Structure formats: structure tokens, C-alpha cells
Amino acid sequence: MRPLGIGLIGTGYMGKCHALAWNAVKTVFGDVERPRLVHLAEANAGLAEARAGEFGFEKATADWRALIADPDVDVVSVTTPNQFHAEMAIAALEAGKHVWCEKPMAPAYADAERMLETARMSGKVAALGYNYIQNPVMRHIKTLVGEGTIGAVNHIRVEMDEDFMADPDAFFYWKSELSAGYGALDDFAVHPLSLLWYLFGHVEAVITDMAKPYPDRPLSEGGRRAVENHDAANVLMRLGGGISAVLMANRAAWGRKGRIVLQIFGSKGSIVYDQERMNEFELYQADGRGSEQGFRKILAAPAHRPYDRFIPAPGHGLGFNDLKIIECRELIRAISGEPSSIVTFEDGLRIEKSVHAMAQSFHERRWIEIG
Template identity: 60%
Template sequence: MNTLGIGLIGTGYMGKCHALAWNSVAATFGTDIRPRLVHLGEVNETLAKQRAAEFGFEKSSGDWRAVIDDPDVQIVSITSPNQFHKDMATAALDAGKHVWCEKPMSTGLQDAEAMLMAAERTDRLCVLGYNYIQSPAFRQIETLVKNGRIGRVTNIRVEMDEDFMAAPDMLHSLKHRAESGHGALDDFAVHPLSLLQRLCGLPVEVMADAARPYETLKDAHGVDKKVETFDIASALMRFRDGLTGTLIVNRSAWGRKGRIALQILGTEGSILFDQERANEFQLYQRSDEAEIQGFRTVLIAPIHAPYNHFVPAPGHGLGFNELKVIEAYEILNALSGKPARLVDFSDGIQIERVVHAMAQSHASGKWTSTFG
């Protein structure tokens, strides 16, 4: 069996998620390639050594460049804060490594464009971490839509809400500073946009607004600091062929924990999905007999691949980490020359351009083209 040397930069929530995925993918899917956890990088040697022992990496370094320079590393997982993605990804690509970089590409469109240029200089695989497209429920929804089971889609609505930035007494952090990006738009909106990209393509024109619930927050020393990013954003969207849609994202929505709610409305029916209930969706079809018309709940089961690789019975459900294992499997498929369901840098830059257009629209108060 071939092995793939794994490098990991960053060991926070998403770093651990990548490590779990690389550790699980071969056993889950019986792959031809077996990942080998080679080299982990963190901000200092002590933390790197601790995380390497916990995650199962052979080596560790307090400098991310050492991970990229390691000849035993073939692919680099980048899970650092967003503002470091460009330098790390371009360095890895220039060193001949494959890249699996968490979303968004970067904190600004210019840096994202630089990442795409680096990808185009090489034949290496360049993947972005959009794991929600891997959901068995969403895969089935996508199949239903593309097979015309709800007719022609006329309107699509998507919301993403969490409450991890809702508290008025939270400390001012990196996510409140402009260097981290626009805020909810690039931190959040990129995920629902990745779903739209699969379902109906991305919008060609947007009208957006953004807001912040708090103008200032105290830092760790009790000093008031200006909040420079926007935790709330909404947009009207126009697509090709007359399709319209709305997007609403909020990082300060009390009670919401991991909500990505889709409403797909067509000429022959509708589909509803909410990521907080990730293992089911609702389907309405006008063709049903009048006396039984209504939304039916479709529970995800082994028939909805790749659920069957994890659980042999319906109703048990998959979670966030399993979606990342599926994403790792798709990466191994791509490296083996097989068809793969992924968001690469060329797909990702389209998402970044939509986010940038929404930010421009908010600033100008006008409808804005997503083509620049």
C-alpha cells in the first residue's frame, strides 16, 4: 500500500479535526493510500511536541516552515488563522507539496488571487476545507435538484447562524480586527456559498448589507477596542436564468449552534435542510396525491453513500468530524486519479469573489457584479 506523508500546520479545533480525518480515512474507506502522520508545526516547540504526541505525529516543530521543508511530507494541512493561509499555501506549493487549506482562502481577494496563481504554477492538488458539501444528506438533496424532482428551482434561501460571538462581555479578539477579514461574510458566508455552488452555481450580482451588534468590546486589560468586522450580513442574490436568492449570516445569534438552513423552492416542490439536524431533510412534491400532500422527512441511511462506510443502520447519524473524514477520502481519490468531490482553488476563488462583491455592495449601497 502506498503511503502519503502528512504535514499539519496549526492544532486548534480544525487542526485536530484534520488529524482525526487523516487517522481515520484508511480504516473507514479501505483506501489504496494510507496517510502517515509525519510532521506537525505550531507556534512554539513545547506546544508542537505536546500536540504531536496527542495526535500521533512522528515529528514536531515550532516553525511552520520546517513542516514544508520536510522531504517526508507530501501534503500539508493548513489550519492556521486565515491571515496566514496565503504565505503558507504558496510556500507549500512552491516546495512541491499538495495542499489542503481550511476555508476561506485568505482574508483578502488579492491574497486569494496570489494563492490561485501559485496553484496554477504547479500540478499539485490544491484543496479548500468545505466539508459541508460532503454531507450524505446534502449529496442526496443535490441529486434530487439536478434530477428535476422539484422542477425548476425558482428561489433559494440560505442562512448560517451561530452564537459564539453573541455575548456583550466577550473579550475583543482577532476576529474583531480588520486583519482577520470582513467578519461573518468570509468567516461564515463561504460555507453556504459552497453549497449554492454545487446546487445552482454562484450569484452573478449581489446587494448586501452588514452590521455589528457591538461597536466596542473590552480587551484582556479592560480597554475598550473598536470592533472592525461585521458579525451580521445579508444579501439579495441574482443568478443566471432568472433564479433569485437570499443569504443571511450571523455569528451573534443566541441559541444557534451550527445552523446552515437551506430552502430550495421549485416549480414542482421544495426541499428544506438544516445542518443542526444534519441527518435528515424535508421534501415536498406537488405530484403527491392531494390527500397526502405535505413535507415528508427523509432520514439518512446506508443507501445514502458514503454514510454506509461509517454506520450499517439508519437513524444513527454522522457528525462534523465524519464529514472531514469523507473530505480526506475525496482527496485520496484525487491523488489516485479518480473522480473527486472537492472545492479546489479555482472553485474557491469564485466564492471569494462573491464575498468580495458583497463587501463592496455594503460599502457602496449598490448592486454589485461578482465578476469584478
């Protein structure tokens, strides 16, 4: 079989991350074909050319449609800003390519629906870039929960906080425009929602509050402009099986840089995880002598698959970019028809449905059941 031909659209934060994954996946995992890095698209030709050289792609273009038309391309990484996802992913799927699209699907729910529809019709693999579920530590948490190590789960808290919107004196920019979305909710609360989906399935009912820490911001050209969306969102939730949950997302939380704290409480124990220390988690088991019970800090180790593919020694640590390599391996697995652990467009749409329900719940000041 010919190697997978890769097309990459966008070469910013995530574009580079995908490029690193495509470059590394074979060396890390061994048991896949080395992908062929065929075509790269960027906003202008010069940048496209430069990045193709850096990332090891054969061809470069300023016209992403040319990339999609390229018969040597089998999979398209869509790593452009959210508003382009629908158009690009749909075009790629329609052209018979597999799609690896960054999260979230699209600002408008209808666009996300169209993406799923196209994916279904295409029969191709359509996966989203929810890399945090790929952490070997998170996988192991899923295993532990599944094995009943902490009994029946009854309560969950999840916090996602960063501080890139925390400075009130920072100039107004597009992230504060309504057109960019609800704010914290779709900007990044989708990440913790992907973890909840991965571990416990979908959200059933929500009530949301949102907040604007700073009602307006200075404009670089002088004057001030009203902030149009919400940097903080707090949600009470019900998951299946009567699990109560709380979601808190804040992109104006000084001092938090990449915090995603997950607390899971069950009838026999608890689990705590913090993305800022992504190579460890805490486990409390209510067994044995009470005088020695406590939260156990467990370091990432080869026993937590597929950490072993990266490092044979425990406690040495994976990085954020490594999660994308694992995601890439799962995508290839899916393309090969093997069982895999990806967030499909189907799953992603459900995540986005819950995000929209949350926003609606805020505006209508009431609980919303998610059908």
C-alpha cells in the same frame, strides 16, 4: 507505490479534525492506502511534540518550513488562522506538495489570487476545507436537484447563524478588528456560499446590508473599543438561470450554535436542510393526492453515499468530524487523478470574489455584478 506522507500545520479545532480524518480514512473507506503521518508543525516546539504524540505523527517541529521541506511529506494540511494560509499554502505548493487548506483562502483577495496562481503552476491538488458539502445528506440533495425531483429551482434562502459574538458584555477581541475581515461575511458566510456553489454554481449579482449589533465592546483592561466589522450580513443575490436567493449570516444570533438552514424551492417541490440536524433533510414533492402532501423528514441512511461506509444502518447519524473524513477521501481521490468532489482553489477564489463583491456592495450601497 509508497503511502501518502502527511504534514499537518496547526493543531487547534481544525488541526485535530484533519488529524482525526488522516487517522480514520483508511479504516472507513478501505479502498485507499493508509496514509503515513509524517510531520506536524505547531507554534512552539513543546506543543508540537505533544500533539505529534497525540495525533500519531512521526516528527514534530515549531518551524512549519521544515515540515514543508520534508521530502517524506506529500500533502500538507494547513489549519492555521486565515492570515497564514497564503504563505503556507504557497510555500507548500512551490515545494511540490499537495495542499489541503482550511477555508477561507486568505483575508486579502490578492493573496487568494496568488494562491490559485501557484496552485495552477504547481500542477498539484489544492483543496479547501469546505466540509459541509461532503455531508451524505447534502450529496443526496444535489442528486435530487440534479434529477429534477423538485423541478427547476427558482428560489433559495440560506441562513448561517451562531452566537459566539452575541454577548454584548464579552470583551473586545481580534475577531472585531478590521484586520480580521468583514465579520460574518468572510468569517463564515463562505460556508453557505460553498453549499450554493456546490449545488447551483456561482453567484452573479449581489446587494448587501451589514450590521453591527453592538457598536462597541468593553476592553478587558477597562474602557471600551469600537467594533470595526459587522457581525451580521444580509445579501440579496441572483444565481445563474435566474434563481433569486437570499443569504443571511449572523454570528451574534443568540441560541443558534451551528445553524445553516438551506431552503430550496423548485417548480415541483422544495427541499429544506438544517446543519444543526445534519442527519436529516426535508423534501416536499407536489405529486400524488393533495391531501397527503407534506414535507417529508428523511433520515440519513446507507443509501445516501458514503454514509454506508461509516454505518450500515439508517438513522444512526454521522458527526461533524465524519464530514472531514469524507473530504479527506475526496482529496485522496483527487490526488489519484480520480473524479472527486472537492472545493479547489479555483472554486474557492470564486467564492471569495463573491464575498468581496458583497462587501463592496454594502459600502457602495448598490447592486454589484460579479464578472
